[in-house]
Amino acid sequence: MKHLPVIVISGFVIILLFFMICVDIVPLDKVGVRSNMLGDGVEKQDLKPGMQIIIPGIHKLDILDPTLQELTFATERGEGPLKLRTSDQYTTQVDLTIFYSIREGKAWEVLTKMGPGYAFTHRFGQIARDAIWRVMGKMKTEDFYDSAKRIEFSRKTIIYLNKELAKMTDDKKGMVEANDLLIRKVVFDPRFETQLINKQLLDQRTLLAKSEKLREEEKEKTELIEKKTAADVLAINESKRQQIQTKIAENEREVAKILADARLKVKTRLSVANRSKREAIANAEKMKEIARAQGQKAINEAYQSFGGKMLLSRKFVENIQVGKIEINTNQVNPFDTEQFLKMVGAEVEVNK
Template sequence: MAEQTSQGAELFNMVKKKRIAIPKIRIPGGGKFKYLVIAAAIVVFAYNLLFVYIEPNEFGIKVVRLGMNRGVQKEVHTAGLNLVVPGMQQMYRLPRDVQVLELTDYPRTAADLARKDRVAHIQTSDGFFVDVDVSILYRIEDPYLVFTKIGPGSLFEDNGIIPKAEPALKETLGKLTTEDFYNSFMRVKKAQEARDLLNTELNPKGIRVEQVLVRYFRYSTEIQKNIEEKKLQDQLVFTNRAAARAATEEAELKKIVQEGRVVVDVEMEQGRAYVTRKIAEKDLYVRTKKAEADLLVRLAEAEKVRLKNDALKGMGSERMVGLKMADVYKGLDLIVLPSDGGAGVNPLDLDNALRLFDVRKGGAR
């Protein structure tokens, strides 16, 4: 990286030795304006010569060539103006934002400004080769370590990340088989292992890898054809298995439906039997209560007759019977009956009157 301070020092030396002629400029308006322009030119020249601007996305590392504390300074300069003495000090700038290393064979990618290197050529665990396009996202965490252990400028790419990238990918992705590359979960897991392996080697040098992204992978045409044929066969096997499982599940569903219907029918029969039993119990209860009521009514009527008979057997009952018999005799025009002797008729003797008219057989009491 060409440094601004070196260019300024060379320009100053050339002007000092008069190898560069400074044209005389006539400025109208008097000597004061002329001196003002000269002073402004000197200020601009001194600014460009003595100050280096570190941008917000950069780190600054100062190297002292002459004087005290010579060597690489541990202080990391951030965004802003920094004083650099020409010939004695030099400022190196390193990127602070995320960097991208593209391992690909395509001339143009999504990150056109990224550093590009050849595609990663990896041998799988079953002996085949695959070309893998990989994007490695990383950043400089400690510019002092990067500067002292790797070097200035773009050496963090040439001597840092690039030599370590493909070996780490071969060590991790090489454990996959040709079919495993189509398994996104396994592929991502091995990419994370590659990131961890790179961090193990690069963290002590001040670089941290954020992500390792496997974007594309390509086999040779023959291998790709074999893989596709095998995938088709596997899909056919899976289809047959799925169809068999679907038939089994359908049979199980039918069985469950039939069992459900049987259970429903049994429950319905039990419900109908329960209803019939409850109706029979209701009828039995009604008949029982009705019979009990009839019995009570008949007992009451019998009790009424008994009480009436008992009442008739009390005092004055004979006279009442005689009066009743007299009422009976009222319908007769004339009956001549003996009034004395053995065949005499006493109208008040009911038993004798009943025998007389053959209502009660003789001798019956």
């Protein structure tokens, strides 16, 4: 029991020494490839970030970058500018960048077939340079002025490069993938620059001549259009004028018809009214005559009665004048014949 603390401390020290000597760390953004120096060589697996057992004298650990990397051909950095012999036999200097990455789980194969670190980068650069020469060497120098063609040949170069990389392994996808190619700068052959300037001047003169010709043709077309338009306007105006005159005449005929119909209706109604008036007057006169006749008949019938006769006698006597003699019915009874005759001086013979 007395030796227990010593044993524990010794064990802890041994474990600590083991970790310090036999454990290595793979960084978070990297992958590790372990090789057995005494046995099978490179292990066919990628070691993930973290602590890995690496026994000195037996194991070797290589660190590779699986993230997106770039290979640049440029004057100021990288592999230097890339000189292309184009299909029209001019030398064109191109600055470009290729983006690529190690496929997941393929770092051990890259280490086996392309080497670690600088060896891998150098080998990839050789394969990429060959692909660029083979594909972009088919371009004409003037194609570098056309952005659509630059993009097209860049895509073709990436496709060709990936096929070449796939040939290095049994996997059809390959162990390294080229993602994109970016052309940064193009320096043309001085001879081509001179020829291009002359060609541009010629093209400009040709374009100017075409523009002048096109301007004259468009001018003629414009004049024809103006004349046709003027003629169309006149035709339209004449057509509209005729339509207006026709419409006015139609309206006048319609108004005249309406007025004639109105006058006819007025005359008809006046005629009917006059006829009704005459009939009413005639009926009134007829009723009046009938009433007068009926009144006269009634008067005659009244005079034929006893009282009527008395009344007529009285009226007769009241208005008789004999010379200057006036018969006053207030003093004389007009119905006393004898008295009446005496008053007028007539002789009266009385029959007894």
